[in-house]
Amino acid sequence: PPPRPAASACAAHINGTWYASRAKDIESQHDGPEYNITVLAGSSTAFVLTCIAKCEVRNATGLLSTTSSDVTLTALNGTVYKALIDSVQCNNITILGDQFVEPVLALARPAQPYAPNTDITITLGTFLGAGPDTILPVAVQVIGSLVVVAGNGQYRFGLTPILVEPIALSVSDNGTLVVIDGAIGKVVNVLKVGARIDHMRATEDGSVAIVGSFGVAVISKISGIAQSVQVAWNNSLGEVPPGPCGVCCATNDTKMHRDSPNCRVSISVSTGSSTTGSSTAGTVGVYAVSGTQAWGQTQSFRVWVQFDDAGHQIGGSVQDGIAAGTDVLVNTATETITKTSFFNANTGKEPIVMPAIRASFYQGMGSAFVDYDWDATYFRRPGWPAYGNVADARAIAGTLGSDGMLYFIGWSDGGDTMFFFSPHDINATAPNVARDSYTTPSNMNGAARVSYVARMDPRTGYVTTGQLQLTRTPAPSSKGNTLMSNAIAADDHDTVYIAQTAACCIDHRDNLTVNGQQTASYSGGDAALLILKPDFLERTHWAVFSSPHGSPGSSSGVDVHVSGNMAAFVAVTDGAMITAAPLPGTAPGPAGVAVGYLALLPTL
16 A cells, blocks of 8 residues: 555545545634545545544535534545544544445544542452462353353362363362352352363353363353253364474463463354254364474464364364464354464564464355454565564454454554554554553653554454553653553443553552552552453553552463453462452462462442
8 A cells, every 4th residue: 555644633545545634723612623534536435434422524515414423424526524523532434335444543532631440349359269279260251140260270169079071080180160159259169170271261151161281172051050060072172283282382471471372262152053953052263372382482383173062173274383372262243263363573674573363254264354464574664654663562362342343452562563553554553542651652661561452343353443551660760661461351331351460550550449448569560450441541440459468479460251240350469469258268378379369340
């Protein structure tokens, strides 16, 4: 595509032509800026101007429309439309019909202080063990009133574990599912599922997919009643060439920083279309990596596999090369399997780590889209917009919102990031919104890791809204510091929940409370929970859970999930954490020993 014009406001690239707007100051009853959108195409083009809150769209003859949502216009050659945005953002311009246009810049609200809620209410805060005997969580899922924590460890919560046959060989196996009734704060089942669990996802009706060193398995209908549990089906993932660490490579990092590859799983509801007529579970997608625990040092193998609801393999592929798969997502609406990963490349001047998001149609029937599939040499081509944005980047995870959109998180090792740019067009700026210094990578502390979150069209991979996020060292230096987003979820109102690991310090760090109790001072790493409104312009909460009563330590956010009116957040910590109605018998671990932690909170 041709070089993009200077972007002072909104612009869009449509069929080889740039539609650009120019910002200017106005003095009127409107708090926000005025944008002239000049249509340059040679023929009439229908487009949608999407605004948040109030939009007035005018042409030379006067007001065309006042709306609180979308304005649909037919744009004639040379016509100038003015969009008066009232203290909000011009979000994007989208072509109607079968064509798609990348929104290239979203404008933040006029700068003004946040009025953040520094207190977060939790209904349960508990360690997942007693002393060094603990469950180290790898995933959490909310199923109605039940909360299922998947992890590894020996703690039994005072119950006799139930073997998940035929995988579990004995109750001494480390892989464990803890089933908690969130309404009453009680453990109702402890399931031993064998060997090591890497990941877990569940359907709303209680079917649970797990993946680990045993392969992949689906457990049917977990309930709050103690009973024998059997797998509906399991597969050893023999398609993955075995490496020195087996089928799924475990991360070496007990804090789950996820730099090392491991297996991921996703499961959909049943379609009732399997050859056996089973309705136990729907499509299951697995993303596995085998080869080496030290990613990038030797040959590795990636595989994604699709199974139907009877466990029959119906799609997938194996690739070898230096790469790491980070997440997989089954989407029944688009009938796609979306995989996130990262891989090595070279700009011609230096090595670089590149992110990738790849969506494949069910049963291997072609590619739906590939994001960030750029030639790495673009980042060292003088005159190109992305020149010099050579920070290593990784695609980490994704989830689906109730709006059907794909919510994606990634990392960048420094502020000179490729996430400034459209995943489809390296010449186009992504529609990222910046709200304050914690969403603007500047004055960076070296290659401090920056997080990225984006809302994407799951059919095309186009970003509709994105945001870069970071922490900052205390004043006066206020250096941009490391923030790693590890998992993402969205509730029924598309409020976004992100489990993070934060270096010093998130916003208002010294003033945060949990249930009115002051949190401990920063002591080497925070398990943070970030809650964002759908437009990404308001942080409802940015919370940590460390307690001043007990040994200081560091912690890391591992996973978050939301369903109905309950959100669940799990972390790994080697320090004291704030508890609320803790599970009976649980207690913090010894100083410096990693243990599991769970917090439940009402959705917002």
